[in-house]
Amino acid sequence: AQTVTQSQPEMSVQEAETVTLSCxxxxxxxxxxLFWYKQPPSRQMILVIRQEAYKQQNATENRFSVNFQKAAKxxxxxxxxxxxxxxxxxxxxxxxxxxxxxxxxIFGKGTKLSVKP
Amino acid sequence: KAGVTQTPRYLxxxxxxxxxxxxxxISGHRSVSWYQQTxxxxxxxxxxYFSETQRNKGNFPGRFSGRQFSNSRSEMNVSTLxxxxxxxxxxxxxxxxGGNVGTDTQYFGPGTRLTVL
Numbered sequence: 192a193q194t195v196t197q198s199q200p201e202m203s204v205q206e207a208e209t210v211t212l213s214c215x216x217x218x219x220x221x222x223x224x225l226f227w228y229k230q231p232p233s234r235q236m237i238l239v240i241r242q243e244a245y246k247q248q249n250a251t252e253n254r255f256s257v258n259f260q261k262a263a264k265x266x267x268x269x270x271x272x273x274x275x276x277x278x279x280x281x282x283x284x285x286x287x288x289x290x291x292x293x294x295x296x297i298f299g300k301g302t303k304l305s306v307k308p
Numbered sequence: 309k310a311g312v313t314q315t316p317r318y319l320x321x322x323x324x325x326x327x328x329x330x331x332x333x334i335s336g337h338r339s340v341s342w343y344q345q346t347x348x349x350x351x352x353x354x355x356x357y358f359s360e361t362q363r364n365k366g367n368f369p370g371r372f373s374g375r376q377f378s379n380s381r382s383e384m385n386v387s388t389l390x391x392x393x394x395x396x397x398x399x400x401x402x403x404x405x406g407g408n409v410g411t412d413t414q415y416f417g418p419g420t421r422l423t424v425l
Contacts, residue, residue: 224412234396236416243408282351288412295341295364296400296414298351
């Protein structure tokens with residue numbers, strides 16, 4: 192069974208600083224995808240960044256980047272130049288690729304990020 | 309492109325009643341997945357529909373059912389509501405074709421907040 196673990200229930204960062212959110216996962220499969228989603232108070236789940244397990248290069252999206260360590264089954268999210276709008280719940284998720292993921296994202300419990308002005 | 313839409317946004321029901329939630333995916337997306345989000349259990353996968361067929365199912369009782377129409381819109385039904393069914397119900401759409409993380413990325417709607425009294 193797949194599991195995703197986020198060990199930091201809450202994190203805080205000063206505006207313009209950098210913060211890293213941790214995520215570890217467990218799977219016996221070799222082909223899967225990993226995601227970070229953001230859920231602000233409005234409750235809309237927004238895709239932040241995604242990574243294919245077979246790609247060694249870490250994904251980046253503007254101020255967001257990941258540190259993907261496949262052997263360690265670690266997928267941390269780094270947010271640079273933090274902004275007030277980054278305050279939200281962040282969820283790490285994985286899905287197996289069975290020639291089509293067929294839904295079934297497995298989510299971690301989330302990390303609540305606060306940004307201090 | 310319009311995003312994923314869900315109706316209604318809020319619902320209040322009493323125990324024993326049934327409820328139907330609706331989800332319209334992003335244009336061109338044929339896969340719709342449903343998730344339940346509660347403070348205690350977090351985000352849990354309910355089921356996934358692709359081309360009007362249920363392709364994958366989570367571990368929920370038979371009171372939870374769904375269907376998908378030819379235009380890819382999906383409905384989720386919960387019969388004989390229990391207090392524990394109070395949750396945010398999220399639907400997500402993707403192309404469902406599989407093959408790469410782009411086609412398998414799920415985009416979420418704003419959710420339907422169901423309260424069971």
